[in-house]
Amino acid sequence: xxxxxxxxxxxxxxxxxxxxxxxxxxxxxxxxxxxxxxxxxxxxxxxxxxxxxxxxxxxxxxxxxxxxxxxxxxxxxxxxxxxxxxxxxxxxxxxxxxxxxxxxxxxxxxxxxxxxxxxxxxxxxxxxxxxxxxxxxxxxxxxxxxxxxxxxxxxxxxxxxxxxxxxxxxxxxxxxxxxxxxxxxxxxxxxxxxxxxxxxxxxxxxxxxxxxxxxxxxxxxxxxxxxxxxxxxxxxxxxxxxxxxxxxxxxxxxxxxxxxxxxxxxxxxxxxxxxxxxxxxxxxxxxxxxxxxxxxxxxxxxxxxxxxxxxxxxxxxxxxxxxxxxxxxxxxxxxxxxxxxxxxxxxxxxxxxxxxxxxxxxxxxxxxxxxxxxxxxxxxxxxxxxxxxxxxxxxxxxxxxxxxxxxxxxxxxxxxxxxxxxxxxxxxxxxxxxxxxxxxxxxxxxxxxxxxxxxxxxxxxxxxxxxxxxxxxxxxxxxxxxxxxxxxxxxxxxxxxxx
Amino acid sequence: xxxxxxxxxxxxxxxxxxxxxxxxxxxxxxxxxxxxxxxxxxxxxxxxxxxxxxxxxxxxxxxxxxxxxxxxxxxxxxxxxxxxxxxxxxxxxxxxxxxxxxxxxxxxxxxxxxxxxxxxxxxxxxxxxxxxxxxxxxxxxxxxxxxxxxxxxxxxxxxxxxxxxxxxxxxxxxxxxxxxxxxxxxxxxxxxxxxxxxxxxxxxxxxxxxxxxxxxxxxxxxxxxxxxxxxxxxxxxxxxxxxxxxxxxxxxxxxxxxxxxxxxxxxxxxxxxxxxxxxxxxxxxxxxxxxxxxxxxxxxxxxxxxxxxxxxxxxxxxxxxxxxxxxxxxxxxxxxxxxxxxxxxxxxxxxxxxxxxxxxxxxxxxxxxxxxxxxxxxxxxxxxxxxxxxxxxxxxxxxxxxxxxxxxxxxxxxxxxxxxxxxxxxxxxxxxxxxxxxxxxxxxxxxxxxxxxxxxxxxxxxxxxxxxxxxxxxxxxxxxxxxxxxxxxxxxxxxxxxx
Numbered sequence: 001x002x003x004x005x006x007x008x009x010x011x012x013x014x015x016x017x018x019x020x021x022x023x024x025x026x027x028x029x030x031x032x033x034x035x036x037x038x039x040x041x042x043x044x045x046x047x048x049x050x051x052x053x054x055x056x057x058x059x060x061x062x063x064x065x066x067x068x069x070x071x072x073x074x075x076x077x078x079x080x081x082x083x084x085x086x087x088x089x090x091x092x093x094x095x096x097x098x099x100x101x102x103x104x105x106x107x108x109x110x111x112x113x114x115x116x117x118x119x120x121x122x123x124x125x126x127x128x129x130x131x132x133x134x135x136x137x138x139x140x141x142x143x144x145x146x147x148x149x150x151x152x153x154x155x156x157x158x159x160x161x162x163x164x165x166x167x168x169x170x171x172x173x174x175x176x177x178x179x180x181x182x183x184x185x186x187x188x189x190x191x192x193x194x195x196x197x198x199x200x201x202x203x204x205x206x207x208x209x210x211x212x213x214x215x216x217x218x219x220x221x222x223x224x225x226x227x228x229x230x231x232x233x234x235x236x237x238x239x240x241x242x243x244x245x246x247x248x249x250x251x252x253x254x255x256x257x258x259x260x261x262x263x264x265x266x267x268x269x270x271x272x273x274x275x276x277x278x279x280x281x282x283x284x285x286x287x288x289x290x291x292x293x294x295x296x297x298x299x300x301x302x303x304x305x306x307x308x309x310x311x312x313x314x315x316x317x318x319x320x321x322x323x324x325x326x327x328x329x330x331x332x333x334x335x336x337x338x339x340x341x342x343x344x345x346x347x348x349x350x351x352x353x354x355x356x357x358x359x360x361x362x363x364x365x366x367x368x369x370x371x372x373x374x375x376x377x378x379x380x381x382x383x384x385x386x387x388x389x390x391x392x393x394x395x396x397x398x399x400x401x402x403x404x405x406x407x408x409x410x411x412x413x414x415x416x417x418x419x420x421x422x423x424x425x426x427x428x429x430x431x432x433x434x435x436x437x438x439x440x441x442x443x444x445x446x447x448x449x450x451x452x453x454x455x456x457x458x459x460x461x462x463x464x465x466x467x468x469x470x471x472x473x474x475x476x477x478x479x480x481x482x483x484x485x486x487x488x489x490x491x492x493x494x495x496x497x498x499x
Numbered sequence: 500x501x502x503x504x505x506x507x508x509x510x511x512x513x514x515x516x517x518x519x520x521x522x523x524x525x526x527x528x529x530x531x532x533x534x535x536x537x538x539x540x541x542x543x544x545x546x547x548x549x550x551x552x553x554x555x556x557x558x559x560x561x562x563x564x565x566x567x568x569x570x571x572x573x574x575x576x577x578x579x580x581x582x583x584x585x586x587x588x589x590x591x592x593x594x595x596x597x598x599x600x601x602x603x604x605x606x607x608x609x610x611x612x613x614x615x616x617x618x619x620x621x622x623x624x625x626x627x628x629x630x631x632x633x634x635x636x637x638x639x640x641x642x643x644x645x646x647x648x649x650x651x652x653x654x655x656x657x658x659x660x661x662x663x664x665x666x667x668x669x670x671x672x673x674x675x676x677x678x679x680x681x682x683x684x685x686x687x688x689x690x691x692x693x694x695x696x697x698x699x700x701x702x703x704x705x706x707x708x709x710x711x712x713x714x715x716x717x718x719x720x721x722x723x724x725x726x727x728x729x730x731x732x733x734x735x736x737x738x739x740x741x742x743x744x745x746x747x748x749x750x751x752x753x754x755x756x757x758x759x760x761x762x763x764x765x766x767x768x769x770x771x772x773x774x775x776x777x778x779x780x781x782x783x784x785x786x787x788x789x790x791x792x793x794x795x796x797x798x799x800x801x802x803x804x805x806x807x808x809x810x811x812x813x814x815x816x817x818x819x820x821x822x823x824x825x826x827x828x829x830x831x832x833x834x835x836x837x838x839x840x841x842x843x844x845x846x847x848x849x850x851x852x853x854x855x856x857x858x859x860x861x862x863x864x865x866x867x868x869x870x871x872x873x874x875x876x877x878x879x880x881x882x883x884x885x886x887x888x889x890x891x892x893x894x895x896x897x898x899x900x901x902x903x904x905x906x907x908x909x910x911x912x913x914x915x916x917x918x919x920x921x922x923x924x925x926x927x928x929x930x931x932x933x934x935x936x937x938x939x940x941x942x943x944x945x946x947x948x949x950x951x952x953x954x955x956x957x958x959x960x961x962x963x964x965x966x967x968x969x970x971x972x973x974x975x976x977x978x979x980x981x982x983x984x985x986x987x988x989x990x991x992x993x994x995x996x997x998x
Contacts, residue, residue, distance in 0.1 A: 084558045092557070104551050106558055203558040209798035239562050239800050318798055321590050324601035325555040329660070342595050343658070370592070370793035379795060 006111035009223040016074040023074030027056035034167040041164035055118035078168035081122035084203040093127040093137040096354025106203020121159030136358040149410040153183025159217040171217040178281035178432025181444035185407035185457025192458035196439030197242040202237030208318040213435040225253035242338035259293035264400025268304040299396035303388035310385035322367030397463040407444040407457030412444035446489035511757030520719035533668035534561030545661035553666035555599030564671040567668035570704040575612025588797040610635035639667040689746035720752040732766040748773040763860040832861035857894035895924040949974040960996040
């Protein structure tokens with residue numbers, strides 16, 4: 001681990017504090033890499049050299065004066081482009097917001113600014129975070145640094161490819177059904193979805209309000225914990241944000257002993273549908289945990305069978321309403337229709353031109369699911385399934401401290417492979433969706449190389465507000481893997497070269 | 500649009516049962532809006548009281564105004580409703596340019612208050628017990644101004660939106676159908692709205708100014724042939740914003756619908772608009788019961804859960820209910836039923852109550868408000884509350900009369916000056932030079948002059964016919980431009996005639 005840009009944020013932060021490196025130097029290093037490599041990975045939609053360097057200078061002043069406001073002060077970061085920023089156009093991956101400069105900073109971005117973390121730029125995503133591959137971004141897909149022919153996961157593929165390609169040391173993502181965890185799994189990085197309400201959603205361009213949660217995208221568990229500590233906390237601007245603190249995640253992540261940890265293996269997420277090598281790595285991890293003194297229990301979550309179906313009713317329903325505001329009346333790209341430009345026709349032609357196919361598909365699905373006469377059968381039933389899934393989790397957490405499963409059924413697939421098969425695309429999220437439906441925290445950590453010598457991921461879930469337990473278990477499992485392989489899995493990734 | 504064919508009101512009532520249902524929107528006078536911190540102010544420069552939340556910008560989230568919840572509970576309690584201990588907001592989805600999010604945050608199947616009743620007396624002495632179905636919280640929309648095309652959306656050249664009103668807290672109070680009011684339906688409708696207005700004004704939860712739209716009524720009217728069980732097709736006349744208009748609109752709809760039914764026609768289910776100037780309703784948009792607003796629970800807000808303590812606290816702060824207040828005031832003011840009904844029907848209870856509390860006798864207060872002030876309002880075609888005269892002004896005038904500084908005629912002139920916006924009573928009196936001349940020197944000179952001009956009258960007085968002094972009083976008053984105390988003039992005439 002010789003190169004500075006491959007070091008974890010925790011180490012960079014220490015070097016900043018000890019004066020071995022300045023934030024301006026670090027920020028320049030990553031800006032240079034980003035500018036050099038982004039033409040290949042398309043991780044960033046925008047790189048903010050000027051503002052990032054200003055922020056870095058400010059961070060250096062604070063550090064020099066001994067006033068660093070956070071553990072990560074001076075560490076540069078990339079931010080998913082569905083979080084509003086007043087100094088950078090925010091598109092949510094959509095044409096309809098092509099030139100949209102927000103009037104206010106999202107709470108998470110405000111917290112990054114308060115922590116004096118320079119923002120390198122805004123990362124790519126599937127349009128309005130709808131997708132698992134970034135192929136639905138209006139600005140072209142991001143590439144997986146492990147194999148540029150393959151998807152980096154989605155919707156947060158911009159952040160995952162930026163971090164796993166070392167274009168940024170850490171990044172912010174958002175997770176509605178797996179948009180942080182799935183990209184982490186297929187890029188050999190770490191991605192955490194905190195408990196619903198742990199991080200403010202104010203300024204997160206909403207996909208599905210009851211499922212969305214902002215979280216860290218990093219190369220190790222400690223970095224994720226440190227970043228969650230920066231962005232978490234009650235926000236009076238978000239009614240659904242938790243009032244009580246969940247504690248310092250970094251403290252939990254420094255506890256790596258998993259002896260006596262009760263690890264639940266979810267029966268429904270440990271059998272069919274996984275690539276054989278993905279399943280093999282998962283079984284090996286179970287053995288590794290057993291050897292390290294963890295207690296393995298099988299838990300039964302029968303309602304998980306309906307999770308994807310329920311999710312694809314609740315999400316489109318909420319999204320169809322959340323996306324109604326994009327009508328080109330107050331902001332956004334306005335497209336005039338041919339003929340008489342009445343307000344209805346202007347709204348319709350702007351939405352027709354501004355939204356991509358997946359967004360339209362989900363708006364139509366959601367509009368239908370909420371229609372009178374269908375509400376009970378669709379949205380109503382889906383909410384009942386949601387309750388059943390919450391009950392499954394409650395029962396499971398009575399006998400286990402954490403639950404594990406493979407994060408995704410496969411390693412990274414090739415571009416175009418599932419583009420014309422929405423159902424196959426939706427099934428990527430079969431293991432990650434239940435956590436969003438129940439509001440519980442989940443994290444994906446690297447779980448060894450599988451199919452095509454590509455990374456696979458292990459998902460660790462904990463009960464609501466037990467993010468700390470999740471981070472301890474994740475740090476313990478990460479340590480077992482690093483000890484076994486001799487280095488972090490991300491260090492197996494091929495070096496990116498500029499063309 | 501021309502007026503429709505009408506039939507005689509009495510004939511309509513003879514043939515048909517009238518069923519009315521009233522929806523009253525009350526704008527609350529909280530300092531800030533329903534879901535954001537913007538000022539709730541009427542009449543400010545357009546689009547100055549706005550923020551990301553009420554403009555529906557991407558990523559913005561609502562937070563419930565606790566004061567608005569308390570005000571809504573107070574209204575619920577005053578209408579003898581049950582208060583929901585757990586109520587969710589819901590989204591009512593429809594596209595309209597005055598609705599920034601293209602959904603209205605409202606309450607649907609979980610209103611904050613439900614199942615109440617209100618006793619409403621009418622001029623016949625009959626008291627109707629109006630059943631309240633629900634009172635729920637919601638937000639107001641912005642305000643559209645259509646430029647060109649006669650100010651209507653159809654044919655307008657362009658339209659402007661002012662979002663200052665977007666997000667202003669509203670309580671919508673919905674009655675159950677009222678079946679038994681017959682010929683009194685129009686009066687009952689307006690008496691009901693008046694009573695709601697009195698209640699919210701007394702509780703100071705709304706400015707309750709109908710001309711500003713603080714209280715507005717949607718009146719549902721349907722007719723069915725006498726003896727028929729099945730309800731007829733209804734129309735909903737929207738946003739009627741004066742008491743007089745409520746009564747007129749209901750009366751008009753009864754006559755219009757009766758004419759159609761009597762001719763064998765069918766009523767179209769639709770919204771209608773009331774035109775106060777020409778006294779007719781015109782068709783709005785068709786409305787079916789299947790209007791699909793795709794309601795679903797608002798996922799960005801947590802349920803409103805008022806505690807029992809809070810509800811009881813609000814209950815103890817409720818002002819006297821209007822019916823018992825009326826009984827008390829009638830007794831205190833020692834007015835006959837007829838005199839008191841005059842006051843109630845002219846909607847002047849509050850004004851007279853305040854005037855009396857400022858030291859004016861009930862008879863005098865009643866005389867001013869139901870007499871001269873009502874007359875001026877009538878001449879100007881305005882509501883009395885629209886005139887810029889206050890109980891304080893009336894009290895000041897009465898004080899000056901008692902002190903002999905104004906006589907009745909001068910007082911009326913002073914009042915018209917105040918209503919014309921010329922300033923306070925004192926300012927008008929001084930600017931117009933209205934004060935009674937009590938300087939005996941000036942009066943004596945005028946008396947002497949008049950007596951000298953009319954020697955025949957002087958003779959009559961000297962011969963003991965004191966009533967002849969009237970002619971001299973008239974001349975003196977004319978000479979003094981009315982600004983003399985008639986009693987004193989008479990004394991002086993007798994004194995001078997006999998000297």
